[in-house]
Amino acid sequence: MAASDPLLERRRVASPPPTDPQTRAEALSVAARALRAAEHVCVLSGAGVSAESGIPTFRDALTGLWAKYKPQELATPDAFAAHPIRVWQWYAARRSMVRSAQPNPAHQALVTLASRVAHCTLVTQNVDDLHERAGSRDVISLHGSLMRARCSAGCPGTMVPTEDQAAEPPKCVTCGALMRPDVVWFGEPMPMAQFEAARNAAVACDVFLSVGTSNVVEPAASLPWISATHGATVIVVNPNMDGQRRGPSILPIEGPAGVMLPRLIAEAFAGRRARRHESNAPPIREQAAPASAAAQLPIDPPAPILSSDQPSE
Numbered sequence: 001m002a003a004s005d006p007l008l009e010r011r012r013v014a015s016p017p018p019t020d021p022q023t024r025a026e027a028l029s030v031a032a033r034a035l036r037a038a039e040h041v042c043v044l045s046g047a048g049v050s051a052e053s054g055i056p057t058f059r060d061a062l063t064g065l066w067a068k069y070k071p072q073e074l075a076t077p078d079a080f081a082a083h084p085i086r087v088w089q090w091y092a093a094r095r096s097m098v099r100s101a102q103p104n105p106a107h108q109a110l111v112t113l114a115s116r117v118a119h120c121t122l123v124t125q126n127v128d129d130l131h132e133r134a135g136s137r138d139v140i141s142l143h144g145s146l147m148r149a150r151c152s153a154g155c156p157g158t159m160v161p162t163e164d165q166a167a168e169p170p171k172c173v174t175c176g177a178l179m180r181p182d183v184v185w186f187g188e189p190m191p192m193a194q195f196e197a198a199r200n201a202a203v204a205c206d207v208f209l210s211v212g213t214s215n216v217v218e219p220a221a222s223l224p225w226i227s228a229t230h231g232a233t234v235i236v237v238n239p240n241m242d243g244q245r246r247g248p249s250i251l252p253i254e255g256p257a258g259v260m261l262p263r264l265i266a267e268a269f270a271g272r273r274a275r276r277h278e279s280n281a282p283p284i285r286e287q288a289a290p291a292s293a294a295a296q297l298p299i300d301p302p303a304p305i306l307s308s309d310q311p312s313e
């Protein structure tokens with residue numbers, strides 16, 4: 001008999017025969033077993049993982065001045081070219097919301113997961129810094145960061161906009177062009193190095209954990225399926241499974257990440273010591289998920305000075 005391929009062997013263990021879990025508890029224990037047996041776990045997080053920190057998802061309707069826009073309308077190079085102040089102020093409002101938010105038990109559970117498995121790759125579509133603030137390391141950010149700005153004309157380097165730079169985009173110190181949020185806008189290519197690293201992890205992992213994402217925005221949305229087609233078990237944590245693919249190696253864990261992730265990690269690694277020192281994350285205790293994110297949002301962000309949409313000379 002050909003020497004068994006250790007990766008396939010590990011996969012056979014990590015992805016037990018599909019049992020079509022009837023209940024969420026069954027899905028949870030099958031998922032916990034797969035996580036416990038895994039050598040390499042790849043996590044993809046979306047806006048839902050920050051929902052319990054009070055950060056609205058992209059599905060949640062925008063409020064206040066932006067109520068009449070869809071995120072996709074503001075998060076594009078054309079929108080910035082046409083309305084730089086409006087777009088800049090939207091990002092400034094999101095930035096101050098993130099600054100006053102705290103990581104939640106879902107972020108912390110992913111820090112614990114990374115300390116319990118041999119290899120954990122955390123890929124995020126989020127542009128907030130809550131994973132890093134929870135203690136996650138080497139986070140692969142596919143869509144950039146809300147907390148930085150870069151020159152819209154392409155000069156190298158980034159800066160961290162301050163609260164008092166919320167009214168209009170500052171100028172690039174090198175060329176005088178407008179600074180723009182250091183994020184990937186719709187219609188813009190994502191940083192290839194990050195996407196390649198994410199894709200390689202999706203191919204190589206034993207278990208792919210998709211948390212709080214609607215799996216709509218490409219090419220990130222393809223990662224779970226790339227992983228499933230390479231034999232990994234795919235665990236999907238989301239309170240709403242609409243639009244989520246189903247399949248023999250896909251385990252749906254229906255519920256808020258801040259409740260289900262700590263429960264899943266606790267069940268998977270009960271009695272297992274940390275392989276690596278967890279960063280400064282406090283021990284995980286299950287907490288009731290706070291009221292829905294949108295309900296926590298400050299109704300109207302600070303009134304911007306909309307003299308005209310073009311920044312003053």
Ligand code: BV8
Binds near residue numbers: 046057125212219
């Ligand atoms: C590109 C940064 C090409 C900015 C973002 C193929 C088919 C169709 C369309 C396309 C395609 N390929 C490309 C496209 C176009 C487009 C796209 O995918 N459009 C979608 C809308 C159909 N993709 C692009 O434009 C990409 N670029 O393709 O470039 C190219 C190539 C070479 C050269 C030139 C061009 C760039 C995409 C990146 C856009 N930037 N963000 C900013 O943030 O302002 S994407 C942005 O939206 C977020 O970062 C995030 O990624 C995405 C939102 O998705 P989710 O995170 O999943 O959030 P969402 O709100 O949708 O869902 C929340 C989920 O959480 C829900 O499922 C909900 O049930 C769940 N939830 C709620 N509460 C909880 C919870 N889960 C757990 N716990 C809870 N408590």
